[in-house]
Amino acid sequence: MIGPGLAVWLQAATALTPVVSTATRDPRALVAVPGATSVVDSATLRRTRGTAVADALRLVPGVTAGSLYGSEDVRVSIRGAGNRGGFGVRGVALLLDGVPVTEPDGQGRLDLPELAIARQVDVVRGPSSALFGGAAGGGVLNIVTPRGRDLPGLGVRWWLGNPAATKADVSYGTTSGPWDLLLHAGAAAQDGYRRWSTGRVERVTVRGTRTVARDGFVAVDASASTLSQRIPGALLDAERTRDRDATEPINLTNRFTREERRWRLGLRTSLPLAGTLDAWAFASGRDNEQAIFQFIRQIQQRGQLGLRHRFDAKVGDTQWQTTVGAEVDRAQGPQTNWVNRFGAPLESTPCVVDATFGTFVPCVRQDATLSSGAVSLQSEVTRGRWALTAGARYDQVTFDIANRIRPPLSIDRRFTQLSPKVALLWRAAPTTTWWMSAARGFEVPTAVELATSPDTLKGFNDALGPSSQWQLELGWRGTIGARVAGEVAAFTADVRDDFVSRTVVIPGVPAPRAYFENAARVVKTGLEASLTAWIAPRWQLGLAQTLSDFRFRDFRTSITGSDFRPTVVDVSGNRIPGTAPWRTVVQSMWRPTNGLDLTVWGEWQGRIFVDNLNATRGTVYQRSGALLPAPAVLTGTATPYGALAPSALVHATATWRTGGVTWQLTADNLLGATWVSTIAPNAANGRFYFPGAGRAIAIGATVGTLRP
Secondary structure: OOHHHHHHHHHOOHHHHHEOOOOOOOEEEEOOOOEEEEEEOOOHHHOOOOOOOOHOOOOOOOOEEEEEHHHHHEEEEEEEEOOOOOOOOOOOOEEEOOEOOOOOOOOOOOOOOOOHHOOOOEEEOOOOOOHOOOOOOOEEEEOOOOOOOOOEEEEEEEEEEEEEEEEEEEEEEEOOOOOEEEEEEEEEEEEOOOOOOOOOEEEEEEEEEEEEEEOOEEEEEEEEEEEEEEHHHHHHOHHHHHHHOOOOHHHHOEEEEEEEEEEEEEEEEEEEEOOOOEEEEEEEEEEEEEOOOOOEEEEEEEEEEEEEEEEEEEOEEEEEEEEEEEEEEEEEEEEEEEEOOOEEEEOOOOOOOOOOOOOOEEEEEEEEEEEEEEEEEEEEEEEOEEEEEEEEEEEEEEEEEEEOOOHHOOOOEEEEEEEEEEEEEEEOOOEEEEEEEEEEEOOOOHHHHHHOOOOOOOOOOOOOEEEEEEEEEEEEEEEEOOOOEEEEEEEEEEEEEEEEEEEEEEOOOOOOOOEEEEEEEEEEEEEEEEEEEEEEEEEEEEEEEEEEEEEEEEOOEEEEEEOOOOEEEEEEOOOOOOOOEEEEEEEEEEEEHHHHHEEEEEEEEEEEEOOOOOOEEEEEEOOOOOOOOOOOOOOEEEEEEEOOOOEEEEEEEEEEEEEEEEEEEEOOOOOOOOOOOOOOHOOOOOEEEEEEOOEEEEEEEEEEEOOO
């Protein structure tokens, strides 16, 4: 006779087909997806504080996520894409309910979506350009949010923790016949675990949805947010070793900050019309001020349209599913860059056209239009246990940036690519799948990367082009007995013109300049595995293992030598900086009594190189004067640095449900380890390191429908 506890355990162990919405851009069981795909469910999301997606992605192999300075501005990398430095997310497409949040040039931020009410996060690993375009060279994150009928009634949730961090959320959902409404308001603030890192963000979300026919809907989405963040910058090796709470001196002197206001309004629909018709239309805008190396004022308006129609047919034992789609995305607006003087724009000199071209100009004024368009076709044929998927997408991304101060430096560039994909899937058993696939990836440089030029008189880096790759993948997803479920994916990718940063010495300029260039060729090979095991009715173990061998196959670059002169080095065969060769995460979940859940995570990762030279210990040389011909003796500074040693972190969460209230206690970095959250690869000034937080304790409570 099977007891109640064991029955629940076996039922959970066989519930191995969560629904995803991104791998094929139509909902389907995970077991039917021919690619490396993970789903972070609502229970996992609720065990976090709802302030950073990095916490929720711990058990997803092949994915690394780290905050630059403790804020919600998280950098995410999938299979090495997106770790090349800078702010925001690059090389990974960000979607909100299937609609791109990433801008047309591939730049995205994770501080816009509200994670506190997310229903799940779908993660697609590997090049997904055939479905998602030029922003998805590394993969996709799709944040799925609920309807009003999913969160009925009132829900209140708050968190309080150190260092001086608070998070509060209020939601209300109601239903009337085919209509439902969801309202949410949330605010988060933190005093920062580093000096000059105080931040706050407020968000409001409104969603009205009407159910149409069978499984169809029409939804109106509206949201707004404000953000204020101090930016402490990156540290030298000596600085972060001495004091991980330190601030980059220039960031404090010139009071580096970011202030941003955003809004978004749109319509989404899914209708059963001769198959399934999905469409969206969104308008959004932002007003952004950044006091960084320059004081930047940027206003942007954006419009997005998308249409996808799926046709289903069956001939005998053969099922056909064909999807056609089209998307357009356009963002435009003015931007003015002034000299930053103690956190304020230096406006004493008028911003006028530079008639002489070559003299010092105190500001830059430009009108930027970034646009993208795409058409796609995909067909899937299923017969018995076999399914064959083939598709292609054609993308065009256009940069039209008019320089109003120096018109000859305006830029008009266009990147295009046809991205095919083919995949073969075999259902060996109802809950077990094998697949193999071949896909082409595509990634364009962002506007910020194009705007950084090695030429002091040139406004843009004309030599920087898109990156392209072919990737082969073999995978398995399924069950082992009644207690174990998992996924294993092996891949190899041949990347042409991958993006890397480079330091160059410019005659007449006293300091080196870092900019982006295309590496001739990069080869990536990896193995990713995830496993969930039900050890006992009240005890579950999770494992995520990543092995990565990402190397330059053919690449020569320039560095500054110990004589403070430029020298060319061949780094072929070296590892790509910023990626650990291995990463292991273990999660243990235990329910000692009804209403009490205890979860512990352990994270371990291998050594991470911070530069193309792969130096365990090295020195960055910076020339202090102009480049003079030999035999003149040049002088400068020498800054030591080092690779990141293997590291380990431990986190824990306790959840207790009593009297209609859910209490949660979290401890991140429980042992207080000294670690680095993320790095700036190949930093020209030796400031490679963004230190991670020390021990952080937080307590929270939830009442109503927001509970885990």
